[in-house]
Amino acid sequence: MFAHKLSALAALVPAVLAAQAPAFAPAAVVPTAASNNYTGVSNGTLSNSPVVSGKAFDRFIQIWLENTDYDDAANTSAFMALKEQGxxxxxYYAVTHPSEPNYAAVVGGDFWAMGDDNYYQIPSNISTVVDLLEAKNISWAAYMENLPTDGYQGFNYTSANYLNSSAPPYTFYVRKHNPTILYDSVTTVPSRLARHRNFNDFAADVNASAIPQWSFITPNMEDDGHDSSIDFASDWLQFWLTPLLTDPNFNDDKTLIVLTFDENDSYNINNRVYTLLLGNAVPTNLHNTTDPTxxxxxxxxxxVQANWALGSLGRQDTNKTVSNVFAFVANATGYQNLDVAEADIPLTNLTGVYNGPLNPNQYVPFLAPNMSAVGAGGGPVFVASNLDQSLTTANAPAPVNLTALNETVPSEVTTTASAPGPSGSGSGSGSGAVHVSAMGTASAIAFAGVLAALCMTL
Known part of the structure; x- marks a missing residue:
């Protein structure tokens, strides 16, 4: 009898949670309008350098949603409609769990063995895509919905809950979903820090035709599906992205838009995520097609490196197994992708098991990148002025379990309280904000090599 009642109660839980979940409501009248719901006021429009022509596109926009299994996204009406246009x-696979390491990886070429969603400041001698772009005078920006002020570096930010005026303030913005803010090589340069902008800035930039050539766009914690659902995120896409696809100030003739997810939601399967290439740079004959690479x-x-003939970071961006160039861009640039058989696809759903400078259980210092690597753009590996190239994979020390020794990574470590309200940590999130400001050089532990080593030890 007790078991029967318990089962009946469990069956009611999804219905109760669904009743409590907020319904989607747009934060602004239209995507190009300013709104008090976006928290921070606009800081004017960006001033960008002249357009640098690329071989397949002149503008590259990434839009990331959250924690959704491939099939769940594929069966959503908004994604099915968007697929017809791209x-x-x-x-396509995320590279690890939980959320933050994926964001760090997509701009830095590595996630440094990070296995949580804590507060990180990755050292200033660790380069990112920003270094590669600025070396060719290619403009860039990061647009974060509900970012309170341009260049805000806090762990999160709580503001009025525009979805429910009777509810307490809500944490709509989190640092962990803002990839370039994680790197001191970006935040310690004032002109770079100022390019972290909110959605009021975004509206101003679209209206002024000032969207830069490279952009990373993160919706807030409800609109990206993290604290809501895939249906909620789909409603946001239909409100926000669908009309912008017809706005030439956003989607001009040479704009490529990557719509994807940071990770899937099921740790027990490999980390495949639903990903679409959209925008007018996609050839019309490829609309509503599938690329199985x-x-x-x-x-x-x-x-991005192939398109603009950039240099590389000498990290996983030069590991051909995990860094194939999108096929239509590879064709336009003459780049030869690697044919990775299904059986050879590495497991990318592993969490906290990699050797690296941000894993106290398998700590290895930051290492120099592979200086002899050649990326898809053909240019040299970017070398930061304060980069020590002497510590490499060839002479790296063995991993150390600092946790077992009751030690932390050799860095300045402090704990700070997060802002009030639900921080919305993703699966596996830490509860506090750990400030890591380690001094060292960039990690070049090969992704596939780490996986192979792990398999040998299991």
């Missing part, structure tokens, strides 16, 4: 990348978040780096 290319489905049916074999194996890609990961590192492919966003290699694709």
């Amino acid at each position: 290319i489905l990348l049916s074999n 194996f890609y990961t978040h590192f492919s966003a780096l290699s694709t």
